[in-house]
Amino acid sequence: MAKTKTAFFCRECGNETPRWQGQCPGCREWNTLVEEPSVPRRPRSTGASEARTASGAAPVRLRDVEGSERQRWTTGLAEFDFVLGGGTVPGSVVLVGGEPGIGKSTILLQVAARLEGAGHKTLYVSGEESAHQVKLRADRMETPAGSVTLLAETELDTILLRAAEAAPDVLLVDSIQTVYTPELEGAPGNVGQVRECAARLQRYAKQTGTAVFLVGHVTKGGGIAGPKTLEHIVDTVLYFESAGGLDNRVLRATKNRFGGVDEIGVFRMTAQGLVPVGNPSELFLGERTQGSSGSAVVATMEGTRPLLVEVQALAAKASYGAPQRVSTGLDHKRLALLLAVMEKRAGIAFGQLDVFLNVVGGIRLAETAGDVAVAVALASSVFDRPVPADAVFIGELGLGGELRPVGQVDRRLAEAARMGFKSAYLSPRARPQKPPAGIRIVETEDVRALVERIFG
Numbered sequence: 001m002a003k004t005k006t007a008f009f010c011r012e013c014g015n016e017t018p019r020w021q022g023q024c025p026g027c028r029e030w031n032t033l034v035e036e037p038s039v040p041r042r043p044r045s046t047g048a049s050e051a052r053t054a055s056g057a058a059p060v061r062l063r064d065v066e067g068s069e070r071q072r073w074t075t076g077l078a079e080f081d082f083v084l085g086g087g088t089v090p091g092s093v094v095l096v097g098g099e100p101g102i103g104k105s106t107i108l109l110q111v112a113a114r115l116e117g118a119g120h121k122t123l124y125v126s127g128e129e130s131a132h133q134v135k136l137r138a139d140r141m142e143t144p145a146g147s148v149t150l151l152a153e154t155e156l157d158t159i160l161l162r163a164a165e166a167a168p169d170v171l172l173v174d175s176i177q178t179v180y181t182p183e184l185e186g187a188p189g190n191v192g193q194v195r196e197c198a199a200r201l202q203r204y205a206k207q208t209g210t211a212v213f214l215v216g217h218v219t220k221g222g223g224i225a226g227p228k229t230l231e232h233i234v235d236t237v238l239y240f241e242s243a244g245g246l247d248n249r250v251l252r253a254t255k256n257r258f259g260g261v262d263e264i265g266v267f268r269m270t271a272q273g274l275v276p277v278g279n280p281s282e283l284f285l286g287e288r289t290q291g292s293s294g295s296a297v298v299a300t301m302e303g304t305r306p307l308l309v310e311v312q313a314l315a316a317k318a319s320y321g322a323p324q325r326v327s328t329g330l331d332h333k334r335l336a337l338l339l340a341v342m343e344k345r346a347g348i349a350f351g352q353l354d355v356f357l358n359v360v361g362g363i364r365l366a367e368t369a370g371d372v373a374v375a376v377a378l379a380s381s382v383f384d385r386p387v388p389a390d391a392v393f394i395g396e397l398g399l400g401g402e403l404r405p406v407g408q409v410d411r412r413l414a415e416a417a418r419m420g421f422k423s424a425y426l427s428p429r430a431r432p433q434k435p436p437a438g439i440r441i442v443e444t445e446d447v448r449a450l451v452e453r454i455f456g
Contacts, residue, residue, distance in 0.1 A: 073211070090210070156179050171210050176201075402446050
C-alpha cells in the first residue's frame with residue numbers, strides 16, 4: 001500500500017512547504033504550519049491550442065461589458081441588511097464567523113425564512129445538525145421557516161448537484177468546516193479541504209448568480225478556522241460577537257466589497273430567535289448609573305453609525321507590588337499612553353494606583369475619539385467626583401496633552417442630542433458647522449484645562 005505524501009500548509013496564507021518550519025516563508029507568521037496530506041499538482045498544458053480551449057472566458061474591454069448593478073434582496077432584518085450594505089447581492093459569497101452557540105445558525109435560518117417569504121428560493125445545507133434538529137429550531141422561531149428547503153449533507157459534489165437541480169436564489173452552508181470533497185485526502189476542516197470547498201462554492205456563486213452564505217468556526221485566537229485565504233475568497237466577512245451581556249449580539253463587517261467596513265448590527269437573543277435592536281445607543285446606556293465617579297460617555301463611530309458608549313474607570317491604591325493595568329474594550333498600549341499623558345500634562349499621578357478600564361457593552365474603542373472620555377473617567381475616579389451626567393466627550397488626546405479633532409463631529413453631536421445630552425466637550429478645531437439644537441459646545445484646548453473645568 002502506497003504511503004500518503006504529506007506537506008505542511010500555512011493556516012494564514014495557505015503556502016505549502018515540504019517540511020515544518022517555525023516561520024512561514026510566505027507570510028512570515030510564526031507557528032502557523034500544519035501537516036496535512038499533499039495533493040499532487042495537475043500537469044500544466046503548454047500548447048497554445050489547448051490553452052485556448054481550456055476555458056470559455058475571453059478578454060473584453062470594460063465598455064463592452066453588459067449589465068448594471070443588481071438590485072439587492074432585503075431580508076427584513078434591518079440590522080442584518082444594514083451591515084451588508086443594504087441587502088444581499090445576487091452572486092455574492094458571505095462568510096459568517098463566530099464562537100460556538102452565539103447564534104450563527106439561528107440568524108442564517110431566519111435569513112433563509114425571510115428571503116423565502118419574500119419570494120426568493122433558498123436551500124439550507126446543514127452539515128452539523130440533522131434535519132430534525134434544524135426543524136426544532138425553526139419551530140421556535142417567530143418567522144415561519146416551513147417553506148425553506150433543507151439538505152443534510154456534507155459532501156461537496158452532492159451539495160452542488162442538489163443545488164443545480166433546485167436552482168436556488170440563495171444557498172446557505174452550515175458550516176464550511178464540515179464540507180469535504182473526495183478528490184482531496186484528509187478530514188473535513190483541514191486547510192486543503194476548506195480552501196478547495198470554499199473556492200468551488202465561490203465559482204458556483206459567480207457562474208449562477210446564486211448568493212452563498214457560509215458559516216465559519218473561529219479558533220482560540222478569534223480568527224476564522226482554516227487558511228487566511230478563505231477570507232480573501234469571499235466577498236463579505238461578518239463576525240458575530242457577544243456584546244457583554246448574555247442576550248446581546250453584535251454583527252460586525254470586517255470585509256465588504258458591496259458596502260462599508262466596520263459596520264455593526266446589534267441583536268437581542270430571545271426564545272423566538274434574534275431580534276434587531278433599532279437604537280443601540282439606548283441599549284448600551286440603559287444600565288448607566290448616574291452620580292457615580294469614574295464614568296464618562298463617548299460618541300464613537302462604528303463604520304458610518306454614531307454610537308454612544310459608556311467608559312468606566314477605576315483607580316485604586318495598589319496593595320500587591322507592581323500596579324495593575326487592566327483594560328477591556330481598549331488596547332492596553334493605548335491605555336498606558338493615556339496614563340502617561342495624564343500624569344505628565346494633567347499632574348495626576350498613577351504610579352501607585354491600580355487602573356481598571358471597561359468599555360460597557362462589549363464594544364471595542366478602535367478609534368482615538370475615545371481618548372478624552374477615557375481621560376475624564378480616569379480623573380473622575382482619582383478625584384472620586386462624578387462627571388456631569390448630560391455631558392459627552394469627543395476627541396483625541398495628543399502627547400502634549402492637547403485635544404485634537406476627529407472626523408464626523410456633526411453626526412456624533414446629532415446622536416448625542418437625540419439621546420438627550422446637553423453639553424459636548426471637544427477641541428476648538430473640531431467646531432461643528434451647525435451644532436444641533438439643545439446641546440452646548442464646550443471647547444477646551446488641553447487635558448489640564450479640561451480637568452480643571454470639570455472638577456475645579
